[in-house]
Amino acid sequence: MRVAIIGGGASGMVAAIAASRPGVEVLLFEKGERVGRKLLATGNGRCNLTNLDLDPVHFHGSLPAFSRPVLARHDAAWTLRFFGALGITPVVEDRDRVFPRSGQASSVLDVLRWRMEELGAQVRCKGTVRDVRVSGRAFQVFADSALPETVDRVVLATGGRAAPTLGGDVSGYALAHALGHRIIEPFPALAPLRLSSPWLRQVQGTRFDGAVEVLAGGEIVASARGEVLFTEHGASGPAVLDVSRVAGERLLAGQPVRLNVILAPDLEPDALRREIDRRFEQLPQRPVSTVLVGFLNKRLVPAVLRESGLADLERCAGAVPAEARGRIAEVLEGWPFDVAGTGPWAHAQVTAGGVDVAEVDPGTLESRRVPNLFLAGEMLDVDGDCGGFNLQWAWASGHVAGEGASRPA
Template identity: 45%
Template sequence: MSFNHPTTVLVIGGGAAGIMAAITAAREGAAATILEKNERIGRKILATGNGRCNLTNTDLHLKHYHGQNPKFAYTALTEFNYQNTIDFFANLGIMPKTETGGKVFPFSGQASSVLDVLRFEMEQRKIIVICQADINKIKKTDNNFYATCKDGRKFQANRLILAAGGKASPNLGSNGSGFSLAQSLGHHIIEPFPALVRLQLAESFLKQVQGFKFEGTAEIIVDNKAKARATGEILFTANGISGPPILQLSRKAGEYLQKQLKVWLKLSLINHLSTEQLEQILLKRWHNQPSQSLAFSFTGFIHKRIIPAMLKAAGIEDINKKVSNLSSKEIKQIASILQDWRFQVTGTDSWSAAQVTAGGVAVNEVNPQTLESKKVKGLYLAGEILDIDGDCGGYNLQWAWSSGYIAGKNAAFV
């Protein structure tokens, strides 16, 4: 690369991956331009971590990544790792704050501060940002790429980085158009599905318990086998279930639902006691207050709103019967439902409610060392557009930073 004629790099998509790719390419001496369909870049960054931006995680490990070949992410996550991410942002002024589960946020508590420092660095590096540029055509002839906007504007460069995201939260910009662009260049798409999303259940009592939260354990069960498990605050919604453990499990549930398999959610409302201990506690309560109705006997132990549904699910016909009239079979059924309550998962919420896209551009068509396409020389891919998705906890932004860095670094050189 000569100083007088820097490599020109077009970055399609001004999200976390595209911004990181443009900054890295510019730091390597390339002339980088971001083409962004929204009226401004980084809209999704502002929405991350409930507006606080969980930008990485101290426990950066491949086990937190998914896709048809998660090992693909290894090189990028190693070359631009947790410490590189912390250093990169510290250099720009972001002081990190580590919270429970290794989640790292900016000390300011503001996602906007992450975008502000990235924008400042982009200005320093003279990166051109063109917004309201919705690219719907990419062509490569000889050594140049031509990107055309829906409104007819055309842009040309030596290198092109496709960082247009997936399909999750299309109101923030990424609507799957990146997949169409990748396909038009010869790439295959692993069928995408929403991840880090609420699960839908078909129970008729949901409206009555909507908003009820509890600290419990959830498991995904397929063919009577536990496939994934998570613990934390679980929340019933009007049409299903949510909360951090559910979002975490949604990837697994979506994977099996996509295969048309029956997926069950096993909930444990009481996860800190063994079944024997739980039975003892219930028996003691009932022994102390033998004239209480069964439904009332849970007052102070289980949230009122869930008691009728829980007892019905345990197979109790008359939930107002006296506790002294409970049969030993019924006692066992009640203790069991409190720790193993099964719900059929009928689906996940839609793209508009999803945080992440599972699936995307098939990674066997991309060089893991450089993130250059094996189909089109000079084309690079970064971020959520690729068939790599991470757990909740900073892993998706870390993938965007790491893959953006690798794509930007390699695209900068002719």
């Protein structure tokens, strides 16, 4: 039996390992010059390979229950056993995140490549697959710079659109669509938010420990605490990445979305107001532009004061009325920005949306449209939170799809 795996990323490599059984010839097509390019960039080069808390709440998509059967059989313990057998010693860090003890994503890629080699999987790099045609009970796979290959089973593992320089693109969706699958509009998740604001030019490059809230339809629909970074076009940093999926989903639904940036999440509102009053009263002769210096990142101060309605930043602090100080506290409690979008794709870590999982068997990951076609990884409409959940889905779904694709007829 011949099995083609299309895509040499996290899910495709594990699918190739799972499919490599006696009597099965495995061909893995990768469009890049080498396999696993994105893997090298994961976890800031350290590869957050899974998470010990795989509660379903960390996985998303149009059918949130879809990923459960796969993750129930291939949980974090399975991932640790799988990689342990290949030589990876895990270390658990804060928030149950698991990394290789080596601290090197490259070591995770090495052991996957070596295992594929030992098992005899044939890796065809620079082999962008342009077409997959059903031909009777078999498939014909058309890749660049090679003759078409006839195979019995196909695993599509081409990933999503995120991070195009690391392999993200839409060609996998086109292949799935041509084979009869519906694609749920992909949008960037774990991504920066594009904001409309006159202040960005002044505050870009500023990084601070804060919190964010996403507001849509008159309610707070997501919130996160952690580092926030203002950029040229909006906001990024772990806290923003954590709420970006919900913001993107609401925007796609046509709702106006607002981001509140909380600059003093460590203080209750009363304590914050007392602190601001104290600072204004302590040095009344100083220009108002100096009052928050030492409390807030000073690059944020002029924009915060202007957003609070203070036009003249040279006036004495003592001359600022109590109600204006109250407005400053309000801005520090939640500086509102209109969200224009998520992305760009170049800075997104994950794709939300993708191949509609209603057309895929959740037990085997076989297509319900095309027998003997299997799908795995990020190209499916499944995405996870930041913290090792996306790679866990890639390993688990790749293994299930590879096993299914090599099952005796």
